Amino acid sequence: MTLSLDQITHLLNGLKSLPPLRKQEQTFMEIAGYPHFENVCSNILQFYLQPSNEHGFGSLLLDSLFTLINEKVVINGQNIDVRREESTSEGKRIDLIIESDDFLLGIENKIFADAYNRFDKYAEHLNKYLRKDRQVYKVLLSVFPIDTSKAKLHGFKPITYQLLFEQVIANIGSYFLTGREPHTIFLRDFIQTIQNLQEATSMDESRLLYFADNHESISTLFAEVIEMQKDMRKKVKQLNEVVLSDAVFSDIDQSPYPIKSGFWLPSAYLVAVSWYTIVISNSLSLQFDVVLTPKGWFFRFFDLRNKKNPKQVENWVNDRRIKVELNSEKNSPINFLIYKGENDSLPYSTSSEDSGRWALDMLKRLTDSLD
Structure with a gap:
């Protein structure tokens, strides 16, 4: 099979009509070779979720998470412990736990893996921290949306990185003068790295339609x-x-x-x-x-x-x-x-x-x- 000149012209005109591809900005994390590892991302989250750390953003990330959970929580940045990989009684590990006298927040971090974990066991472990004066919150943080019809989350609220970063950007204005270099740059690099992961596996709808209609x-x-x-x-x-x-x-x-x-x-x-x-x-x-x-x-x-x-x-x-x-x-x-x-x-x-x-x-x- 060969194409006529009219067919080739039609193909090329269709290609020219597509919006320009946005060139991805390569991040330092990608250059270093660690864009996909959940542990690396969880370590970064641990640093920025601790209000008293030297990044200068205070409780920006925590405030943004609680806004998405739709809970009003008063955060005392001096009385918060953010820890990694806390083990359950069955030897499973919860990626992040943020504990204070007033609340406890457990976060399971998913970059590409499906939500196959035993969330019932995670929830059982976290609920041990529940007190009359302390609420327990559970978050499943993921790069891509989780199909809640297929996953039993046992009280874990699914939140995407996209929603979290949108909320962070919306709230960052009040921290503009307190955010410190180079931690402002590191946070931006982390956000861009996650955005690149999202975009690396998807094309805009007009391109998908063009190639689907003309693939032969x-x-x-x-x-x-x-x-x-x-x-x-x-x-x-x-x-x-x-x-x-x-x-x-x-x-x-x-x-x-x-x-x-x-x-x-x-x-x-x-x-x-x-x-x-x-x-x-x-x-x-x-x-x-x-x-x-x-x-x-x-x-x-x-x-x-x-x-x-x-x-x-x-x-x-x-x-x-x-x-x-x-x-x-x-x-x-x-x-x-x-x-x-x-x-x-x-x-x-x-x-x-x-x-x-x-x-x-x-x-x-x-x-x-x-x-």
Whole structure:
């Protein structure tokens, strides 16, 4: 099966109409390699749930939790104990317990795991703290919503991190001047890490609908793209064979400068490159790319040792009367110089012999010592 031009145009227009993907901000927790572990998240919660700790946010997180539980609790930050992994009589562990003279709050923390725990045993353990003058509260904190029709929670109130963070952000204004660096940054990083976990497993509805409606055509288009890439790679390799067969490579004395060659054949783009590195001096390695796209062939140059500053390369090609223009691509990691002189491009269908000789002529101009 192949796609008509109208079908391809329809696919591409649909893709263009989708809202732009929001680029996820990589967090320090993700860089460190600990985004998914419940223990790490519980340790962070323990620190910020203790009002007397040096973060400067006081009872911000506790106030936010009790707002979501819909309970009015007076919090005395000097008389609160926040502890981790308290064992039940059966040897099970409750992730977090916040205890004061006035209340006790037990929190079971779930990042990705389902709510399969024995919540009846957790509740039984927590209820031992119940007194006439002290209420016991139970929270199941999770990244994703819990299906309460399938899970027996025995009094644990399910709250998502999203709801908690929304409440924290709503309440944080009064703590703006008391929050201390770097703990403000750490809290923001923790919030962003959890948000990334939520977003990493879901796409916006418009994208899901687009791919659901067009998945067969998209698969066909992918297959055609792969065939196009194979043809492009074959052509650049054939070009390279023509170039390497010349004396400039077979006889080192024919070139005053060492030359290395190779390929850049990315899988994510419709582009194939046969590259040649000309080592001119200790400070200048001129990279000469012969680039093939579906539009055809062209040349580009850059300084392999200083990719953002093409000045030395520009001087070199100008001395050899090779006309170039600086590329206009925004946010490019390399400042390329594009050849804009005579015969500055060739059609895609050009034979390997002709394209190879075309590239070889430029290579010889670049290695001219001007003696």
